[in-house]
Amino acid sequence: MLKRLSADDPRFKTVTLTGGLNLVVADITDNSTDTDSRNSAGKSSLIELVHFLLGARADTKAVAMNKALRNTTFRLDMDWPGVESLSVTRRGSHPKTVRIDPDVTGADSDRLFSSEGPAELGVDEWNRLIERDLFGLRGEHSGVSGRTMLSFLARRDSAHGFNEPVRTFARQAEADATTNLAYLLGLDWQLADGYRQLAARQATRTQLSKAVNDPVWGRIVGSTADLRGQITLAQAQVDRLRAQIADFQIVPQYEHVKNQADEIARAIKQLAQDDVIDRNNLEELHKAVTETADVETDYLESVYRELGIILNDQVRRRFEDVQTFHHSVVRNRRRFLDDEITELTQRLETRRTERARLGEEQAHLLRTLNEGGALEALTALQQALAREQATLEALRHRYEAAQTLEASSRQITTKRLELEQAVATDLNERAQQTAEATLLFSRYAQRLYGEGREAYLAIDAGRNSLKILPRIHSDDSRGIGNMVMFCFDLTLAVLAHRHGRAPDFLIHDSHLFDGVDDRQLSAALTLAAEVAHEERMQYIATLNTDDLGKAARRGFDPEPHIRARLTDALETGGLFGFRF
Incomplete structure (x- = not known):
């Protein structure tokens, strides 16, 4: 009190x-x-x-x-x-x-x-x-x-x-008010609160329906058909990134291995360039060897004889000395060219062997790099996966919202019918509570208007809320309307206090x-x-x-x-x- x-x-x-x-x-x-x-x-x-x-x-x-x-x-x-x-x-x-x-x-x-x-x-x-x-x-x-x-x-x-x-x-x-009235009267207020929750869902659906029809906000929700396709693509991207991460192997000193592979590539490239130069030189040497030969001198003596010039022994010896010297020069040049050709051929063979070795080493390094990567690369993959997963989750939320919106009208109608039936069943099971409230209200009303006046509480499961209507048969004047409220409030207060639900x-x-x-x-x-x-x-x-x-x-x-x-x-x- x-x-x-x-x-x-x-x-x-x-x-x-x-x-x-x-x-x-x-x-x-x-x-x-x-x-x-x-x-x-x-x-x-x-x-x-x-x-x-x-x-x-x-x-x-x-x-x-x-x-x-x-x-x-x-x-x-x-x-x-x-x-x-x-x-x-x-x-x-x-x-x-x-x-x-x-x-x-x-x-x-x-x-x-x-x-x-x-x-x-x-x-x-x-x-x-x-x-x-x-x-x-x-x-x-x-x-x-x-x-x-x-x-x-x-x-x-x-x-x-x-x-x-x-x-x-x-x-x-009305749903908010009758939920509280249900508690005071000893009815199942949690069932009654279901109407309030349905009203909230209906309000949300109404707002979403307006948003979908808006040219800007409509893109935020979208249609289930469009979103279903986008979700499929996003899921495929997530799966691909997950597979890459699952197969990923971290290569120790990744950058060092990568630098080694780059150095070998540059070395192979330099060997190839050197081969081109040596092959050109070798080709020139072969041509030079072909062009290097002894000069024919047998025709000189017969030419001189025809001219009436007889070469004496001294001249003939001098000529033979010159011829011997010339043959020596030709032999020396050919020997030099042969030595150069041999050296170039050996260098080409050595580089071919080196290229093969470097090629194998490069292939090994490239396989290592191809099968794994640096920790930074793995981190980048994981970040990409997180972004794609977030995108996928956002699409799913939008899909659920779109699906809920498209199906919500039927769901709300179904839920409302189920709730109405559940409330009606509960009222039948709580006949004692409803009877106590109705009889008390009727007793108070008849104290005011006489025992012949019909007065009762109409409590029923409605479409949008629990229906609680106090009624006193009258001409609906303001004074009688106020006394309806007086009897109703008195009934609420007495019942709630009797059962420990109110002060x-x-x-x-x-x-x-x-x-x-x-x-x-x-x-x-x-x-x-x-x-x-x-x-x-x-x-x-x-x-x-x-x-x-x-x-x-x-x-x-x-x-x-x-x-x-x-x-x-x-x-x-x-x-x-x-x-x-």
């Missing part, structure tokens, strides 16, 4: 609360205008402060974030599992921090004592603590939020929480009672007081004195239940004790 709402500003009107029915009343005086007591005394601000202290997001519109209140520290004292009392403080100037005393962050709800002393914690941690200890939520509970369920137990007019029973703020997704308080703003006739208002307050007493709960309502007067004229006695009186007739009469 909530015990006390206060602030460190002495002008603030401290509100002390008890079990049972608690009324916070705004007086209307003769001097009040239509915009005074009804709208500016601070009734709705009281509920806003309770939300602020119980972990609501502090946006710029929050009451505590107002410039005149930012430095005010607000405090809420309340019951807490395992401790006698817990105080919560928070201020607008430091909205991300909550201070609790004592520290119950490490305490389990089954423990009798908590840690001594206060603790400061972030708002998110505080909300998780509220979910754990006030709503019994532990572990993962996607789709169910303590903040959302608190908004059913304390509706906020600023969030348009009084527009319809099954939503706590305007434009709240023991329910708060209603005066907006809920707008347009409600005297008899129903009196009956509603009387019912709230009885139910709160029977269920050991706390019901808090803010009311205007004119509405309270109407209920009093119908026999309801408000005085024992009034916990605070507010007025805007005086500068200091409002909740905060001053106007701002």
Whole structure:
């Protein structure tokens, strides 16, 4: 239960609360205008402060974030599992921090004592603590939020929480709301959350469908046919690189071996060039040997004789000496040429042998290089493989996205039908829970409108969400619509508290009672007081004195239940004790 709402500003009107029915009343005086007591005394601000202290997001519109209140520290004292009392403080100037005393962050709800002393914690941690200890939520509970369920137990007019029973703020997704309602009613909230997940998938599909039709973004996803071909090519490239890496052998001193092979190649090339020169020389020598021969001199003596010249013995000897010398020169030249030819032939043969040896050595080195490589080459191959694998993985993700998009419509439809059937089956199996909720709602409605009025909860598996519709047969007037919400909220709070799924308080703003006739208002307050007493709960309502007067004229006695009186007739009469 909530015990006390206060602030460190002495002008603030401290509100002390008890079990049972608690009324916070705004007086209307003769001097009040239509915009005074009804709208500016601070009734709705009281509920806003309770939300602020119980972990609501502090946006710029929050009451505590107002410039005149930012430095005010607000405090809420309340019951807490395992401790006698817990105080919560928070201020607008430091909205991300909550201070609790004592520290119950490490305490389990089954423990009798908590840690001594206060603790400061972030708002998110505080909300998780509220979910754990006030709503019994532990572990993962996607789709169910303590903040959302608190908004059913304390509706906020600023969030348009009084527009319809099954939503706590305007434009709240029905699947989100009914998942939290399912938890409070004791239904399978995880099944109900399946609708929310389907809605998220449908929203994603819608966005992807728009993207595919966009000329730029369409290339990001693509079609399954195109992507299937690209994946095939990418996979082949990955396989090829993997095979190369698997067969790769690292050659020790790779660069040295490569340099040796290059040197041998240059040597073989030089030998070939030398062969060309020597073969040309050899060819010239062979020609020179052919041209080197003795000169014929036998014709000279007969020529001289015919001329009448008789060569004497001395001349003939001189001539023979010259002839002998000439033969000697020819022999010497031929011998020289033969020696040169022999030497060139030997050099050519030696180089041929050297070329063969170098060729074998080069072939060995090239085989070594061809069968392996340097560590840098292996690293380069591995990097190339990593890039190709990343490309392949990206293509597969795109393919899955394209495939999901193309098949998602059928899958979502199928899943929705399966979920609808599963929820319907679960509701049949939980007939006791649905019957308890329906009978309780009907009982409360008949207390307001008489036993002849048909009233029930319609709970069914819908196409897009679990359907929970509270109905009271009526003329659909605003007043009856508000009483439908009153009975529905009271049913939720009682059932959730009975089964340990929610705290023991329910708060209603005066907006809920707008347009409600005297008899129903009196009956509603009387019912709230009885139910709160029977269920050991706390019901808090803010009311205007004119509405309270109407209920009093119908026999309801408000005085024992009034916990605070507010007025805007005086500068200091409002909740905060001053106007701002």
